[in-house]
Amino acid sequence: MPETPQPITYLQHVNGTLRKAVGAEEGLVVFGQNVSAGSRISGFTKGFAVKENGIIINSTNTENSLVGFGFGIMIGGGKAAFFMKQLDFLFLGIDQLVNTYNIIRNSAHAKGSFTILPVTVDMGYEGAQSSSNNFADFCSIARIDGYALTNKYDVERIIATHFAKPGFRIISVSQRMYKDEIIDPGEPMVTDKDMKFAQYKDGPDTTIVSFNFSFPYAWKLGLELEKAGKTPAVFNVNYMTPIDWAPILESIKRTKKLVIFDDSKSENLSCFSLLAEARSLDLKKDIFIRRTLGDDWLNPVSDVMDIDYEAISQELSA
Amino acid sequence: MPTSSDTKKKIAEEIIRLRISQMIVNEEYKAKRLKVSVHLALGHEAIAVAVSEIMEQGDNLLPSHRNITHNLARAGKLRPILDEYYLRPTGINAAHSGSMNMLNPERGIVYTSSILGNAFPVATGVALSVKRNGKKNATIVIVGDGSMEEGSFYESMLMARSMGLPVIFLIENNEWSMSTHIDQRRSPIDASLFSKSLDIRYELLQGNNPFGYIEKLKDVRAYSIENNMPVCIEVKVATLGERRLPSTPEFPEGEFINYHAGPAPEVSLNEWPMIKESEEDPVFVLTKHIEQSVLEEDARRQFVILQKEIA
Numbered sequence A: 001m002p003e004t005p006q007p008i009t010y011l012q013h014v015n016g017t018l019r020k021a022v023g024a025e026e027g028l029v030v031f032g033q034n035v036s037a038g039s040r041i042s043g044f045t046k047g048f049a050v051k052e053n054g055i056i057i058n059s060t061n062t063e064n065s066l067v068g069f070g071f072g073i074m075i076g077g078g079k080a081a082f083f084m085k086q087l088d089f090l091f092l093g094i095d096q097l098v099n100t101y102n103i104i105r106n107s108a109h110a111k112g113s114f115t116i117l118p119v120t121v122d123m124g125y126e127g128a129q130s131s132s133n134n135f136a137d138f139c140s141i142a143r144i145d146g147y148a149l150t151n152k153y154d155v156e157r158i159i160a161t162h163f164a165k166p167g168f169r170i171i172s173v174s175q176r177m178y179k180d181e182i183i184d185p186g187e188p189m190v191t192d193k194d195m196k197f198a199q200y201k202d203g204p205d206t207t208i209v210s211f212n213f214s215f216p217y218a219w220k221l222g223l224e225l226e227k228a229g230k231t232p233a234v235f236n237v238n239y240m241t242p243i244d245w246a247p248i249l250e251s252i253k254r255t256k257k258l259v260i261f262d263d264s265k266s267e268n269l270s271c272f273s274l275l276a277e278a279r280s281l282d283l284k285k286d287i288f289i290r291r292t293l294g295d296d297w298l299n300p301v302s303d304v305m306d307i308d309y310e311a312i313s314q315e316l317s318a
Numbered sequence B: 001m002p003t004s005s006d007t008k009k010k011i012a013e014e015i016i017r018l019r020i021s022q023m024i025v026n027e028e029y030k031a032k033r034l035k036v037s038v039h040l041a042l043g044h045e046a047i048a049v050a051v052s053e054i055m056e057q058g059d060n061l062l063p064s065h066r067n068i069t070h071n072l073a074r075a076g077k078l079r080p081i082l083d084e085y086y087l088r089p090t091g092i093n094a095a096h097s098g099s100m101n102m103l104n105p106e107r108g109i110v111y112t113s114s115i116l117g118n119a120f121p122v123a124t125g126v127a128l129s130v131k132r133n134g135k136k137n138a139t140i141v142i143v144g145d146g147s148m149e150e151g152s153f154y155e156s157m158l159m160a161r162s163m164g165l166p167v168i169f170l171i172e173n174n175e176w177s178m179s180t181h182i183d184q185r186r187s188p189i190d191a192s193l194f195s196k197s198l199d200i201r202y203e204l205l206q207g208n209n210p211f212g213y214i215e216k217l218k219d220v221r222a223y224s225i226e227n228n229m230p231v232c233i234e235v236k237v238a239t240l241g242e243r244r245l246p247s248t249p250e251f252p253e254g255e256f257i258n259y260h261a262g263p264a265p266e267v268s269l270n271e272w273p274m275i276k277e278s279e280e281d282p283v284f285v286l287t288k289h290i291e292q293s294v295l296e297e298d299a300r301r302q303f304v305i306l307q308k309e310i311a
Helices: A010-024 A063-075 A089-107 A135-140 A151-161 A216-228 A245-254 A272-278 A311-315 B007-031 B045-054 B068-075 B079-085 B119-132 B147-149 B151-163 B191-197 B209-227 B282-286 B294-311
Strands: A028-032 A055-058 A079-084 A113-120 A145-150 A168-175 A199-200 A207-211 A233-237 A257-262 A287-290 B060-064 B139-144 B167-173 B199-207 B231-236
Touching: A010 A063, A010 A151, A028 A063, A055 A063, A063 A079, A063 A089, A063 A113, A063 B151, A089 A113, A089 A135, A089 A168, A089 A199, A089 A257, A089 B119, A113 A216, A135 A145, A135 A168, A145 A151, A145 B282, A151 A168, A151 A199, A199 A216, A199 A245, A207 A216, A216 A233, A216 A257, A216 A311, A233 A245, A233 B294, A245 A272, A257 A272, A257 A311, A272 A287, A272 B191, A272 B209, A287 A311, A287 B199, A311 B167, B007 B045, B007 B068, B007 B294, B045 B167, B045 B209, B045 B282, B060 B119, B068 B079, B079 B294, B119 B139, B119 B151, B119 B167, B139 B147, B147 B151, B151 B167, B151 B191, B167 B209, B191 B199, B191 B231, B199 B209, B209 B231
Parallel strands: A028 A055, A028 A079, A079 A113, A113 A168, A145 A168, A207 A233, A207 A257, A257 A287, B060 B139, B139 B167, B167 B231, B199 B231
Antiparallel strands: A199 A233
């Protein structure tokens, strides 16, 4: 009897895609804490090998300086990729992310490349010091190009489009999804050249939009609605906001029903500007699902949102 | 090897050019014609000229917000720098940078930062790129003593030593951080011991003798590149332009104000640009090596040239 192929997890797909990208780049400088030691950042950088003219550096624990170091490599015309265990650690580099990056892009003489790839720790069990999970909000501080990896297509497309390319960007993964089977939504019917957003389903019944790392919730709702005989439109926003909302607003004008998922714990959410514009369109129904925080939100509690898909489906049908 | 008299003369002319240029900027500043805040570095000319003198093609320099002497030394002229302070399109960075982030990549100034300690790690990254490209060049990051208090100083020295990077960490120690003297703000930092703890060579420069500075910096540059090692250099400087406020009951002799930024009201543009008869003033130090009459004649000549340049 032939063996049933094991499903590929989100982490395996991310790691495999990055492994190929890292191995294909000339002169790449990969650095970060434990990138080639121990668990390789829990498997994030497992099996990385660079070309002969590249280098992998198991770095010191100096996050602020490691960010500046990457910018220095970029000024020197090199290609740098900084892998880091936790988005929260990147707060230590905020001076470099804001001030150094501003100087670099203002002068435009830095011809190299710098990519930071932090893990957004969004399991929720790490406790008070690991509570930052709004990736797009983080990037918006200095208007940094930032891309959240959420599914099979966007992992491949974003890495192919942005990793090690000239300039600077941050690409983040979700720890919460590490062991989940990678979602394969197929080729999107609409996207943009930078992959700031993508539309994976189209239909006249409901417009579903996900932000940050909440694509799995949106995708599942789409499947549930299809089981109920509906044809929803499903969008995912990978980038800091606002973006050009026109394609999404066109869908909302047609469906008159909107469901937004945003799993961030920030007060200001990336979805707010879309929500404000959508609510001026005479909607029949809008359902806004965000991470609700209890009194214990700084304690080690789960960050997984408990979604009642059947209830949402019924509410949309009412 | 002793410095030849021609070389000495050239170095002295550079120091005088930097001094008069700054005095012209100061006058423009007093007249409120500058659009941006400038941090003058009167008294820092000897180290700036020495650094520029030892730099070779492909070397990188990353100064701080107090970068005027280094930019003047590398650019070789005042006009484009002054125009940048006016925010004119003819400025050295076409009015994109202003003062504190002024760049000159063609002449090696690849990055400047007004954030204390910010440029240390950037320099380590630049040095890594240089090293990986197989080039034998130095990366020199220049900051004030306030930056030594930032964590990035330790982090970057550690990184540069761990990765074997030829970075020269040069501290212009004027003992002041804005209006606060070292004694008022912190316990001592022995940069020599600190460097030794990281197995990094340390050198102390003091006395504003540019010829001695050049010899030492040449040696440090060669050592750093040949051994792929960082070096820490501490240079004692006095930022001239200090003044005292009018007498008050609390400060009968007037409160002492260290020059930090803005115009230096008690410094005036003179054909003979010495400010202080002490080793704190590099122009005074020149008189110990070259006849003062020769220096005065050169100062008068350069005064005219610079006035024509900015006319």
